[in-house]
Amino acid sequence: MKKPELLLPVGNTEAFYAAAEAGADAVYLGLRNFNARGRAKNFAPNQLQSILKEAKQKKLNVYLTLNTLIKNSELPDLLDTLYLISQTSISAVIIQDLGVYYLLSKFFPNIPIHASTQMGFHNSAGADFAHNHKFERIILARELTWSELKRISNKSKIELEIFAHGALCYSFSGSCLFSSYLGGMSANRGLCRQPCRRAFDTGTRSDYIFSLKDNQLLKQLPEIMKLNVSSIKIEGRMKSAEYVYQVAKAYRLAIDHPDRIEEAEKLLNFDMGRQKTSYFMGGSVSDAITHNPFTGISIGQVEDVDNNSITITSSLELTARNRIRVQPANGTDSKAIKLKNENLVQDKNDKQKFHISIENPGFSVGDKVFLIGLGEQRFKNKFALEGKKLQLSMPYKKKQNIIQKIGTSKALKFQQLFIRIDSPAWLRKIYFDKFDFLILK
Numbered sequence: 001m002k003k004p005e006l007l008l009p010v011g012n013t014e015a016f017y018a019a020a021e022a023g024a025d026a027v028y029l030g031l032r033n034f035n036a037r038g039r040a041k042n043f044a045p046n047q048l049q050s051i052l053k054e055a056k057q058k059k060l061n062v063y064l065t066l067n068t069l070i071k072n073s074e075l076p077d078l079l080d081t082l083y084l085i086s087q088t089s090i091s092a093v094i095i096q097d098l099g100v101y102y103l104l105s106k107f108f109p110n111i112p113i114h115a116s117t118q119m120g121f122h123n124s125a126g127a128d129f130a131h132n133h134k135f136e137r138i139i140l141a142r143e144l145t146w147s148e149l150k151r152i153s154n155k156s157k158i159e160l161e162i163f164a165h166g167a168l169c170y171s172f173s174g175s176c177l178f179s180s181y182l183g184g185m186s187a188n189r190g191l192c193r194q195p196c197r198r199a200f201d202t203g204t205r206s207d208y209i210f211s212l213k214d215n216q217l218l219k220q221l222p223e224i225m226k227l228n229v230s231s232i233k234i235e236g237r238m239k240s241a242e243y244v245y246q247v248a249k250a251y252r253l254a255i256d257h258p259d260r261i262e263e264a265e266k267l268l269n270f271d272m273g274r275q276k277t278s279y280f281m282g283g284s285v286s287d288a289i290t291h292n293p294f295t296g297i298s299i300g301q302v303e304d305v306d307n308n309s310i311t312i313t314s315s316l317e318l319t320a321r322n323r324i325r326v327q328p329a330n331g332t333d334s335k336a337i338k339l340k341n342e343n344l345v346q347d348k349n350d351k352q353k354f355h356i357s358i359e360n361p362g363f364s365v366g367d368k369v370f371l372i373g374l375g376e377q378r379f380k381n382k383f384a385l386e387g388k389k390l391q392l393s394m395p396y397k398k399k400q401n402i403i404q405k406i407g408t409s410k411a412l413k414f415q416q417l418f419i420r421i422d423s424p425a426w427l428r429k430i431y432f433d434k435f436d437f438l439i440l441k
Helices: 013-022 045-058 072-086 098-107 124-132 146-155 178-183 241-256 258-268 396-406 424-428
Strands: 005-009 026-030 061-066 092-095 113-115 137-139 159-166 214-216 231-234 297-305 309-313 323-327 335-338 344-346 353-357 368-373 418-421 437-440
Touching (some): 005 013, 005 241, 013 045, 061 072, 072 098, 072 396, 092 098, 098 113, 124 146, 159 241, 231 241
Parallel strands (some): 005 026, 061 092, 137 159, 418 437
Antiparallel strands (some): 159 214, 297 309, 297 368, 323 368
């Protein structure tokens, strides 16, 4: 049985060292533009070079995410980024936009290409398409069933990668327009505001009807390892180094010792994520929605509040360096608190009660309390090695030559305004001379 690659998310420096220490075979990360986790810390070009140098010493592959949709106006900056990458030893880039594929394959043919899950590959026909177009690997849709994955594995000639752990998107393979529709913050541009984690009014109740549990395929891993799956991927570039370390340890143990799945599962009890589901791979999605969209382990609630402290109950014993989050009943304005020896006191009479010093807490009795970090591990927050300096911009003439070959660099000289209304009642309130087209729902 061939062991698959264990691929971990890296959103900051600490997460890189956590992944390496816990046994990752590869990591994936983003620069500060053109990646689908725009709210992660991400990395500057000089940091990328440091990562690549350290990764070489640790024998880690490094994959770079360029997995947003690109606007025409961004082509010059994109070409600079691709030119920068071409000077490095990056193992591969992960893309969504077929325009980026065109530029890579035509002008940067030496950079290996992986197809993001946002490209929607979900069958063997798609796998063959990617193989014929010289993709090195496809990251399969999370919505596959076990029988579908098995058939794709049997028929495909290309490397296959699957997500085994972490957050799930309600929309198909992350190709979501929800955040863009509600507030102009597109998930396909790295700006998702996660409206699926909010409560919605169904007409009879307020509930979290779009919020999925977290994916966990640890129990299915021994069977997955019998297939032609090259890489087991963990979601979480927005998550802490502690999460990366804990999850990496669990899946490293399960891959190396499939007979120790139960032991690995205990490690995942403290990944500080949401409730878990095996989703389509487990054969049923009937229990995939969670009514508690918050990350962390629910441990208790606020019992008392004054101007300088709160008293909470906790089902787990709390110690210095733990991190907790207090979640108000309305689900917003939560606050994380790092516990220290000087601000944490266990009640002498009730061992499940803890007094925490905090000025102007702003909490209420009954607010929920979650454990969000143990603080047991510390990781380096600065890179020890420096790589060679990169040329940040493509030479001007070369860039202009490429842009001329693929089309004009000039912006459109006109704009059109479209207005959409969902009821004829709006017709009395709008000024028809202020826009070009009206769309009736």
